[in-house]
Amino acid sequence: MIVVAALSVLAGTALACFLAVLPGLHIYNVMGLAVLLIYKMQSIGMAVVPELYLPFMIGLVVGWSVLNTIPSVLLGAPDESAIFTVLPGQKYLMTGRGYEGAMIIGAGSLIGLFILVFIVAPFAPKFLPVARNVFAPHMHWILWVIITFILMTEWPKGGTCGPAGWPKFADAWSTLSAGIFTFILSGLFGFLLLYRAPIDIDNAFQNIMPAFVGLFAIPWCLLNVLCGANVPKQYVRDTLNINGDLLLRGGIAGGIGGGFAAFFPVVTGGVGGLLAGHATAQRDERVFLMSQGVSKVVYYAGALMLFFVPGLFLTRGGGAWIIKGLYTPKTWGDYYLALGSIALAGGLSFLLMSPLTKWMLKLMKKVDYRLISIVALGIIVALVFSMTGGIGLFVMVVGTGIGLIPVLFGSRRLNCLGILLLPIACNMSGMGEPIAAFLGLL
Amino acid sequence: MKGIAHFISGVTVASFCPWAVETAQNGNPAYFILGAVAGILPDTVDFKFYRFFYSHDIQIEPHPDQLDPQPVADAVAKAVLLAAEGRRTTLKLATIKMDADNWRQYRVRIDPEAGEVRVQFGPIVSTGQVPQPDSLPEPRSVGVAKFNAPILQSCETTYTVDIFDGPSFAFQRNEAGEVDVDFLPWHRNWSHSLTVGLALAGMASIWTWKAGVVIAGAYMVHVIEDQMGHMGSNILFPFTKKRLPGFKMMHSGDAFPNFVGVWFCCLLIFWNIYMAVENPLYHFGFIRLMMYAMVIPFAVFGVLHQLLVRIDGSEPETQTTEWNI
Numbered sequence: 001m002i003v004v005a006a007l008s009v010l011a012g013t014a015l016a017c018f019l020a021v022l023p024g025l026h027i028y029n030v031m032g033l034a035v036l037l038i039y040k041m042q043s044i045g046m047a048v049v050p051e052l053y054l055p056f057m058i059g060l061v062v063g064w065s066v067l068n069t070i071p072s073v074l075l076g077a078p079d080e081s082a083i084f085t086v087l088p089g090q091k092y093l094m095t096g097r098g099y100e101g102a103m104i105i106g107a108g109s110l111i112g113l114f115i116l117v118f119i120v121a122p123f124a125p126k127f128l129p130v131a132r133n134v135f136a137p138h139m140h141w142i143l144w145v146i147i148t149f150i151l152m153t154e155w156p157k158g159g160t161c162g163p164a165g166w167p168k169f170a171d172a173w174s175t176l177s178a179g180i181f182t183f184i185l186s187g188l189f190g191f192l193l194l195y196r197a198p199i200d201i202d203n204a205f206q207n208i209m210p211a212f213v214g215l216f217a218i219p220w221c222l223l224n225v226l227c228g229a230n231v232p233k234q235y236v237r238d239t240l241n242i243n244g245d246l247l248l249r250g251g252i253a254g255g256i257g258g259g260f261a262a263f264f265p266v267v268t269g270g271v272g273g274l275l276a277g278h279a280t281a282q283r284d285e286r287v288f289l290m291s292q293g294v295s296k297v298v299y300y301a302g303a304l305m306l307f308f309v310p311g312l313f314l315t316r317g318g319g320a321w322i323i324k325g326l327y328t329p330k331t332w333g334d335y336y337l338a339l340g341s342i343a344l345a346g347g348l349s350f351l352l353m354s355p356l357t358k359w360m361l362k363l364m365k366k367v368d369y370r371l372i373s374i375v376a377l378g379i380i381v382a383l384v385f386s387m388t389g390g391i392g393l394f395v396m397v398v399g400t401g402i403g404l405i406p407v408l409f410g411s412r413r414l415n416c417l418g419i420l421l422l423p424i425a426c427n428m429s430g431m432g433e434p435i436a437a438f439l440g441l442l
Numbered sequence: 443m444k445g446i447a448h449f450i451s452g453v454t455v456a457s458f459c460p461w462a463v464e465t466a467q468n469g470n471p472a473y474f475i476l477g478a479v480a481g482i483l484p485d486t487v488d489f490k491f492y493r494f495f496y497s498h499d500i501q502i503e504p505h506p507d508q509l510d511p512q513p514v515a516d517a518v519a520k521a522v523l524l525a526a527e528g529r530r531t532t533l534k535l536a537t538i539k540m541d542a543d544n545w546r547q548y549r550v551r552i553d554p555e556a557g558e559v560r561v562q563f564g565p566i567v568s569t570g571q572v573p574q575p576d577s578l579p580e581p582r583s584v585g586v587a588k589f590n591a592p593i594l595q596s597c598e599t600t601y602t603v604d605i606f607d608g609p610s611f612a613f614q615r616n617e618a619g620e621v622d623v624d625f626l627p628w629h630r631n632w633s634h635s636l637t638v639g640l641a642l643a644g645m646a647s648i649w650t651w652k653a654g655v656v657i658a659g660a661y662m663v664h665v666i667e668d669q670m671g672h673m674g675s676n677i678l679f680p681f682t683k684k685r686l687p688g689f690k691m692m693h694s695g696d697a698f699p700n701f702v703g704v705w706f707c708c709l710l711i712f713w714n715i716y717m718a719v720e721n722p723l724y725h726f727g728f729i730r731l732m733m734y735a736m737v738i739p740f741a742v743f744g745v746l747h748q749l750l751v752r753i754d755g756s757e758p759e760t761q762t763t764e765w766n767i
Contacts, residue, residue, distance in 0.1 A: 088568075088570070091543065091568060095574075095575070127734075129723075129724075130723075130724045130726075131712075133719070133722065133723050133724065134712060134715055134716045134719060134722075135712075135715070137466075137467045138466055138467070138715050140466075140469060140471060141466045141471030141474045141475070144471040144474070144475055145453055145471070145474055145475060145478050148449075148475055148478050148479060149446070149449055149478065152445075152449070152478075152479065152482055152486060153445050153446070153449070153482070155489075155606060156489070156490055157606065159494050159607070160536055160537055160539070160606065160607045160608065161501075161503050161536050163497065163501075164494060164495050164496055164497040164498070165494075165495060165497075168494045168495075169491070169494040169495065172490070172494055173490075176490065243750070243754040244750035244751075244753060244754055245747060245750045245751050245754060247750075248743070248746055248747060248750055252743065275446070278444065278445065278446035279446050279700070279701055279704045279705075280697060280700075280701050281444055281695060281696070281697040281700045281701065282697060284570075284572075285568065285570045285572050288570065410542065428469075429469050429470070429471060430469050
């Protein structure tokens with residue numbers, strides 16, 4: 001059975017390699033499709049044992065969370081957990097160091113996996129049930145406080161020149177207003193999707209996917225296509241110019257951010273990364289990039305791990321919810337299976353990081369960057385259409401419109417997370433339905 | 443301290459109020475949001491409102507393509523001399539934005555002993571203040587302007603101007619005849635006073651005294667935290683006109699104190715909401731919580747940090763800039 005599980009992990013990780021390089025595709029969508037496939041197989045009498053599909057699913061999530069750095073850095077097409085890596089990542093790319101940037105984030109991912117398996121895992125069964133017991137009635141206000149923080153800590157980028165007065169104030173507030181407007185708009189969009197889901201019921205598990213793709217992945221691809229950035233010659237360095245102390249600092253910052261995001265509902269890797277970045281006040285770009293790599297992996301793999309922690313069995317993140325439809329963990333054996341799968345998938349995907357990045361850079365050398373962006377955009381649109389149809393495309397276009405606001409005005413792209421944060425925070429505080437009724441959605 | 447430290451301090455203050463925790467348990471987050479907002483409000487007022495309406499007598503806006511340091515040095519020296527003659531003079535050094543994420547860095551040194559201002563332009567830096575390779579201007583001349591006035595320097599002598607908004611100064615002659623250099627005169631002034639905090643709390647008390655207590659506590663904690671730094675605050679505005687110098691225990695941007703502060707606040711919040719759990723499944727004391735969640739992890743971090751620094755022997759290469767001022 002161990003061999004079967006190991007092979008399953010490897011299969012999941014191998015598939016994740018391919019999927020991660022595709023921009024805009026979220027692994028949870030693939031997991032949803034995998035669940036449908038398992039149901040179909042079971043309905044025709046084929047026995048699919050948990051020891052087969054659990055490691056496969058974990059391999060998918062872990063592999064993807066490590067390797068989706070590649071499109072985020074090289075193509076500027078992130079998911080919401082990687083939004084903070086785009087700008088610094090592109091800076092590396094534009095100075096010929098795209099490989100280095102991606103690998104620094106990759107190193108962060110490896111640190112994240114180390115933190116999960118060797119530091120969090122031994123203590124999780126003892127301490128996390130305590131934390132859950134204490135925090136349970138307080139999740140809603142924690143979410144509201146996070147929303148408040150996101151909205152209150154955006155820095156005004158304009159208003160640095162000219163005489164004092166209203167014009168200067170207006171210039172400064174153009175980015176802040178755009179940020180607040182984005183948050184409110186995406187929040188309303190979230191209400192709409194939550195209370196009047198336009199996606200066909202058969203594809204309900206993909207309900208949010210077109211919106212997310214529109215909000216986060218399409219805008220950068222679109223800008224790449226329209227602005228046609230010329231990517232300079234890329235250099236592959238033998239060393240990453242980092243040391244143990246930078247790894248330690250990046251690990252702590254990202255570990256806390258990702259851990260926070262994994263433990264608290266609706267808080268995503270992007271939000272966790274933001275909080276960790278502020279709390280640890282790191283100025284070094286390498287530490288920042290590394291911490292984002294840590295945060296991303298701890299968020300995705302950690303949320304999945306929490307589902308298997310004995311005495312906790314916490315369902316956080318899309319991956320855990322999807323697996324919950326198939327299987328409910330019960331024993332320490334399940335926990336060890338999950339940890340082993342995480343370790344194996346993590347190690348393998350990190351080893352694949354370098355060759356895949358080099359392959360992508362080679363492709364970028366041969367093919368015009370704008371053409372790659374067009375192809376990426378085409379793949380994204382095709383995926384959305386194939387999974388959710390024409391209505392999904394429409395949702396994606398609306399999402400893109402909102403997602404372009406922060407890109408064009410220079411405000412925080414994280415404000416697009418209003419799509420989740422606002423409706424769910426309102427629901428958790430019991431205000432969701434009255435607001436939905438006020439909006440005419442009930 | 444940094445924004446997040448003030449913000450979480452405000453939330454911590456709210457968590458010490460039993461009514462805030464009780465109300466939150468019943469689904470109403472209002473007191474915690476109030477605490478968070480009041481905790482960061484003094485900085486919000488300064489950085490997002492007041493500074494855009496604060497006018498300067500002299501405003502220096504170097505052109506990105508004409509990097510002559512001499513006019514900058516002359517303007518700073520002029521501000522000092524005007525103040526020495528008895529006229530309070532405010533000065534603003536604008537940043538030089540190159541593109542969405544790059545800025546031209548420059549440094550200004552006001553040297554009281556030499557009686558001169560020295561200015562030099564440096565590299566292009568990212569918003570993370572990381573210098574870009576091969577971006578130093580050629581030639582890198584130093585602008586020097588003399589002034590003949592005694593200076594009382596309460597903060598630094600060298601100011602680096604790079605990202606977002608540049609620094610501003612108020613030069614004013616004091617009773618001793620020295621020119622007092624007031625760094626960021628619009629910051630930590632009236633907004634960072636206990637009296638304003640109390641006034642806001644009074645207004646909130648019209649709704650409920652409980653909100654007033656949360657706001658007063660969170661606002662005051664912000665002022666007290668800032669007092670740990672260098673600049674200090676105008677504690678009792680309008681009864682006091684100037685900032686009370688800080689205790690100089692830390693710099694506001696220092697990573698470690700900020701992180702310790704944030705983490706300690708998180709643990710206090712955890713403890714306060716744990717105390718409100720009626721029948722907790724688990725029992726532990728405050729000391730045990732602090733040992734497990736703060737003392738031991740920080741000790742491990744300290745040991746690891748020392749070890750890694752020793753093992754590595756040297757720092758990884760970073761772009762550094764030579765300054766000649």
